[in-house]
Amino acid sequence: MNIHxxxxxxxxxxxxxxxxxGIVAETPEQAVDAAKKLQQKTGTQWWVVKAQIHAGGRxxxxxxxxxxxxxxxxxxxxxxxxxxLVTPQTGAHGKKVHKVLIAQDVYYPGANPTKEFxxxxxxxxxxxxxxxxxxxxxxxxxxxxxxxxPHLIFKEEINPSVGLQPYQARKIAFxxxxxxxxxxxxxxxxxxxxxAYVETDSxxxxxxxxxxxxxxxxxxxxxxxxxxxxxxxxHPDYKALRDLNEEDPTEVEASEHNLNYVKxxxxxxxxxxxxxxAMATMDIIKLAGGEPANxxxxxxxxxxxxxxxxxxxxxxxxNVKTILVNIFGGIVRCDRVAQGIIDAYNSIGELxxxxxxxxxxxxxxxxxxxxxxxxLKVYSAILLKEAAELVTKVLKKINx
Amino acid sequence: xxxxxxxNSKIIVQGFTGSEGTFHSQQMIEYGTSVVGGITPGxxxxxxxxxxxxxxxxxxxxxxxxxVSIVFVPxxxxxxxxxxxxxxxVALVVAITEGIPIRDMIMVREFLRGxxxxxxxxxxxxxxxxxxxxxxxxxxxxxQPGTIGIVSKSGTLTYExxxxxxxxxxxxxxAIGIGGDPIIGTTxxxxxxxxxxxxxxxxxxxxxxxxxxxxxxxxxxxxxxxRKPVVGFIAxxxxxxxxxxxxxxxxxxxxxxxxxxxxxxxxxxxxxxxxSPAEIGxxxxxxMNKVVA
Numbered sequence: 001m002n003i004h005x006x007x008x009x010x011x012x013x014x015x016x017x018x019x020x021x022g023i024v025a026e027t028p029e030q031a032v033d034a035a036k037k038l039q040q041k042t043g044t045q046w047w048v049v050k051a052q053i054h055a056g057g058r059x060x061x062x063x064x065x066x067x068x069x070x071x072x073x074x075x076x077x078x079x080x081x082x083x084x085l086v087t088p089q090t091g092a093h094g095k096k097v098h099k100v101l102i103a104q105d106v107y108y109p110g111a112n113p114t115k116e117f118x119x120x121x122x123x124x125x126x127x128x129x130x131x132x133x134x135x136x137x138x139x140x141x142x143x144x145x146x147x148x149x150p151h152l153i154f155k156e157e158i159n160p161s162v163g164l165q166p167y168q169a170r171k172i173a174f175x176x177x178x179x180x181x182x183x184x185x186x187x188x189x190x191x192x193x194x195x196a197y198v199e200t201d202s203x204x205x206x207x208x209x210x211x212x213x214x215x216x217x218x219x220x221x222x223x224x225x226x227x228x229x230x231x232x233x234x235h236p237d238y239k240a241l242r243d244l245n246e247e248d249p250t251e252v253e254a255s256e257h258n259l260n261y262v263k264x265x266x267x268x269x270x271x272x273x274x275x276x277x278a279m280a281t282m283d284i285i286k287l288a289g290g291e292p293a294n295x296x297x298x299x300x301x302x303x304x305x306x307x308x309x310x311x312x313x314x315x316x317x318x319n320v321k322t323i324l325v326n327i328f329g330g331i332v333r334c335d336r337v338a339q340g341i342i343d344a345y346n347s348i349g350e351l352x353x354x355x356x357x358x359x360x361x362x363x364x365x366x367x368x369x370x371x372x373x374x375x376l377k378v379y380s381a382i383l384l385k386e387a388a389e390l391v392t393k394v395l396k397k398i399n400x
Numbered sequence: 401x402x403x404x405x406x407x408n409s410k411i412i413v414q415g416f417t418g419s420e421g422t423f424h425s426q427q428m429i430e431y432g433t434s435v436v437g438g439i440t441p442g443x444x445x446x447x448x449x450x451x452x453x454x455x456x457x458x459x460x461x462x463x464x465x466x467x468v469s470i471v472f473v474p475x476x477x478x479x480x481x482x483x484x485x486x487x488x489x490v491a492l493v494v495a496i497t498e499g500i501p502i503r504d505m506i507m508v509r510e511f512l513r514g515x516x517x518x519x520x521x522x523x524x525x526x527x528x529x530x531x532x533x534x535x536x537x538x539x540x541x542x543x544q545p546g547t548i549g550i551v552s553k554s555g556t557l558t559y560e561x562x563x564x565x566x567x568x569x570x571x572x573x574x575a576i577g578i579g580g581d582p583i584i585g586t587t588x589x590x591x592x593x594x595x596x597x598x599x600x601x602x603x604x605x606x607x608x609x610x611x612x613x614x615x616x617x618x619x620x621x622x623x624x625x626x627r628k629p630v631v632g633f634i635a636x637x638x639x640x641x642x643x644x645x646x647x648x649x650x651x652x653x654x655x656x657x658x659x660x661x662x663x664x665x666x667x668x669x670x671x672x673x674x675x676s677p678a679e680i681g682x683x684x685x686x687x688m689n690k691v692v693a
Contacts, residue, residue, distance in 0.1 A: 123502060123506070125613070126613060126617075128505070128510070129510075160506045160510045161510055203502055231501035231502070234476075234501070260646050264638075272556075276556065276557035276609055277554065277555075277557045278645070278646060279639055279646075280557055280677035287676050295639070295643075295645050328560050329539070361559065361563070384560065384678040387678075388678050
């Protein structure tokens with residue numbers, strides 16, 4: 001589960017990770033109040049107004065602005081709240097901004113120069129252990145750093161039986177070239193960050209930039225925090241951090257029916273049992289000349305209620321011109337699924353788009369007979385190859 | 401004989417008396433699998449499905465001589481169950497459970513280091529040696545005996561591939577569902593290696609999906625060691641970056657995670673890569689005939 005920067009920073013603070021302080025606001029007036037409070041608390045002279053959406057590259061899209069007065073805070077918060085923010089990670093439609101974080105200015109002048117670093121904590125799938133990935137090149141796109149100066153990216157793997165050791169935190173601080181008080185701050189930052197990662201059951205932390213301030217503090221200026229969905233049951237308080245505004249409303253509805261649905265931009269909807277087969281079905285649609293409109297895994301129990309819910313969800317997408325149902329019946333018998341489709345059809349009434357039904361596996365023949373005899377206007381297939389050919393045929397018909 | 405399990409394997413079931421455990425144990429027994437007992441802490445000494453129930457895996461192994469355990473324990477307790485099984489030294493643990501937290505699996509992986517127990521899964525359909533032994537939740541009848549080994553990250557796509565292979569006039573030696581999670585016990589490469597060393601497997605179907613580097617690693621190993629034809633497919637050619645496609649591990653992170661990148665590497669390593677999942681069986685048949693001729 002993704003959470004917002006301000007939520008991520010609150011979690012980090014609880015574990016002793018120093019962060020750029022901020023207060024979240026939903027209106028320009030709240031933004032000004034937040035700015036005043038922040039000034040009292042931190043003494044900051046300027047403020048940064050940061051759009052809170054679940055996507056990186058916010059600065060590039062105009063979602064992060066410096067404000068040098070309270071008037072500017074109001075103006076810039078007003079501009080950003082409600083905007084449709086397009087960043088390299090949002091896609092062309094962008095995302096609507098509902099909240100801004102009013103954050104302290106941490107790039108103030110002082111005795112020493114400021115310096116930005118990159119740091120993330122993530123799983124190394126190959127070894128099955130967590131790593132801290134870090135770089136002297138902070139504040140920019142890490143993919144760019146990896147492509148141009150890979151020798152400036154370092155990795156530190158952590159042995160799970162003993163956890164992060166002090167020598168590892170020191171090594172990171174040395175490699176980042178910090179000294180004096182900043183060195184001490186950095187080792188503390190690294191160990192608190194790792195502890196936060198493990199104890200929150202996160203699946204990704206990305207802090208970019210980590211800032212050394214002009215007075216040698218080490219702060220998380222941004223926080224991308226990804227929580228492990230499978231562990232949310234042990235952290236009931238984190239479940240409340242879910243922001244439905246950030247999710248496609250149809251995907252939210254699907255999840256309420258325990259359907260695994262991801263909306264895509266194509267014209268052929270699909271309903272499949274199993275994640276791998278669902279992805280493979282999307283690929284078939286593309287090869288057959290269509291574009292998948294969604295990923296949808298109905299799971300192991302494709303009964304009438306679930307099939308009906310799945311049809312209704314797919315049909316909310318007006319781009320859908322036809323639907324391919326692809327079920328490989330194992331323990332679930334195909335004739336039961338077929339009956340589910342027929343019941344769903346009758347319950348919804350006339351489906352507005354042609355439907356291709358491919359049922360294979362246990363009792364596939366009986367299923368095809370049921371579908372064929374039902375009088376429903378569906379194209380039925382048994383082999384995956386036949387289903388692919390039907391997709392091509394139906395699309396040709398639709399496109400004239 | 402196939403790999404990992406065969407007609408001599410003795411299976412115990414962890415989470416035996418739960419609804420999933422009960423249902424799939426019945427199915428396995430019907431298939432002819434030698435299920436010799438099960439474990440449900442607190443129900444030791446009773447009988448379930450006409451087989452003894454034990455409190456601990458240790459007792460179960462001692463009393464029954466089981467060498468394989470299958471785990472149907474709910475996600476919050478599954479890591480513990482896997483470690484309990486591995487601690488007894490059983491040769492194989494098959495973890496069906498979906499949704500185990502990553503932190504738990506990191507500990508499991510560490511626990512297994514240096515132990516002789518092999519883990520399959522979690523979040524997988526299990527292992528089946530056609531006609532001999534089913535340790536999983538797959539529909540047994542699809543897997544007709546033959547000489548093709550299947551390794552796959554996904555469940556229903558494995559059934560699909562097996563069905564196509566059988567309809568193409570071939571059959572299955574063993575099918576291994578390795579699971580779709582970020583941390584799994586047995587990798588694609590390890591499964592391929594088992595098949596390469598199995599005298600009864602003559603060809604291999606390797607099915608992967610977006611995310612991770614397992615397929616590339618397997619492909620490089622195949623290039624260096626292959627003695628048998630391999631047909632490969634990667635699901636998720638049309639999946640967008642950054643969106644998780646059902647499986648926790650199926651998400652395109654970097655450039656090397658994409659289906660296209662994986663398929664390219666696999667082709668370069670001499671694997672017969674199919675673009676359409678509808679052509680897995682026919683391609684395998686074509687490749688096998690070529691080998692025979």
